[in-house]
């Protein structure tokens with residue numbers, strides 16, 4: 001037969017503090033139960049090598065949230081289409097805000113609210129190209145105004161070193177999640193490195209960001225003979241280190257983003 005609290009007949013507000021001790025002497029609710037904790041938005045960072053479906057997942061995430069009546073804002077930097085939109089290789093595109101290095105993202109959300117457009121969550125594509133300060137601004141938005149942040153990016157650059165923004169995402173995000181769509185090296189092992197290939201050779205020095213074949217893909221600026229061909233190819237750690245591009249080297253390489 002369960003023990004009856006001696007305070008059972010009293011309203012909760014009138015009971016003394018020890019009325020919340022159970023029979024084992026444990027306090028209910030326990031400290032650390034997070035009842036009454038401040039509410040914050042979630043910051044999630046999804047990462048993977050190029051061509052692992054990040055933009056597709058970013059657009060799917062937006063679809064799932066907007067279908068439930070939530071209002072989102074999509075941000076990108078240097079999308080593969082070079083337009084203010086997020087485009088996936090599956091052929092889906094959505095309009096997005098093209099962010100530059102000087103943009104204050106907290107201001108951007110405030111302006112949206114000021115114009116009467118609610119923002120419940122932000123989708124960040126190409127998250128590795130944002131500045132570390134912008135990553136901090138986004139984390140602060142989650143803390144201060146409960147906006148959820150879903151960021152999608154590449155962890156490491158062509159040298160195999162973390163992008164500065166990716167490092168900040170790893171440090172600040174509530175959850176860091178590898179994308180489950182594996183991209184394979186030509187040898188069949190998981191490809192984790194985006195090798196930069198200039199004129200058929202893996203390079204390990206140079207600017208952090210060099211967009212593949214910008215000149216040759218722009219009809220207004222045809223490439224000339226002195227412009228080296230720049231491509232990116234996903235390799236495993238072993239073959240990134242050795243620079244071995246495999247038997248069909250040169251084929252199957254992809255432009256960045």
Ligand SMILES: [Zn+2]
Pocket residue numbers: 185186187188189235236237238239
């Ligand atoms: Zn390999």
